[in-house]
Amino acid sequence: AQSVAQPEDQVNVAEGNPLTVKCTYSVSGNPYLFWYVQYPNRGLQFLLKYITGDNLVKGSYGFEAEFNKSQTSFHLKKPSALVSDSALYFCAVRGVMDSSYKLIFGSGTRLLVRP
Amino acid sequence: DAGVTQSPTHLIKTRGQQVTLRCSPKSGHDTVSWYQQALGQGPQFIFQYYEEEERQRGNFPDRFSGHQFPNYSSELNVNALLLGDSALYLCASSYRGYDEKLFFGSGTQLSVL
Numbered sequence: 001a002q003s004v005a006q007p008e009d010q011v012n013v014a015e016g017n018p019l020t021v022k023c024t025y026s027v028s029g030n031p032y033l034f035w036y037v038q039y040p041n042r043g044l045q046f047l048l049k050y051i052t053g054d055n056l057v058k059g060s061y062g063f064e065a066e067f068n069k070s071q072t073s074f075h076l077k078k079p080s081a082l083v084s085d086s087a088l089y090f091c092a093v094r095g096v097m098d099s100s101y102k103l104i105f106g107s108g109t110r111l112l113v114r115p
Numbered sequence: 116d117a118g119v120t121q122s123p124t125h126l127i128k129t130r131g132q133q134v135t136l137r138c139s140p141k142s143g144h145d146t147v148s149w150y151q152q153a154l155g156q157g158p159q160f161i162f163q164y165y166e167e168e169e170r171q172r173g174n175f176p177d178r179f180s181g182h183q184f185p186n187y188s189s190e191l192n193v194n195a196l197l198l199g200d201s202a203l204y205l206c207a208s209s210y211r212g213y214d215e216k217l218f219f220g221s222g223t224q225l226s227v228l
Contacts, residue, residue, distance in 0.1 A: 105157030
């Protein structure tokens, strides 16, 4: 069965410091991987995706994520955090082989960037 | 260009009642997926509609049903509401169901008392 794990409920970082939000996945075959962000009282917004190719994916608002097949991970990163990055972040996966249209989301990680 | 719009934004119902939630997809999109997001959890897939038919369904009971109209808008119906149905219901649209980039609405917050 497909699954996504986000091991940290919350990540705290000071503004200007680098940030990492962790994600590991389990899927049969190759994965499609995604990061979405949710601000209060809003729906989810797409940040970036990995389909194939370069393991380092660049997305919106200066975020990037690194696909590591051997570790089945897709960690979200940003070199310098902003207070405005504070939000709820979701990792999601879709298996390429199972002809499924649904995304499997992790439980989310709350990012808090302090001034 | 309007994004995904959902109505109503908030809804309060009592156990046993029925509810209908509505979604208009982003312009140019023809596929609508519905997700349930319980408090403190990630969204869970309910079903997807494409060409006015349910194309895929998640692990939800038959009390959850839907419809897609010729203009691609969609409704989510929930019958015999339970307390556990209280959640944020999110609609997401895409083109032909390829989920490389879903566009989400702001959701409908359903409270069942």
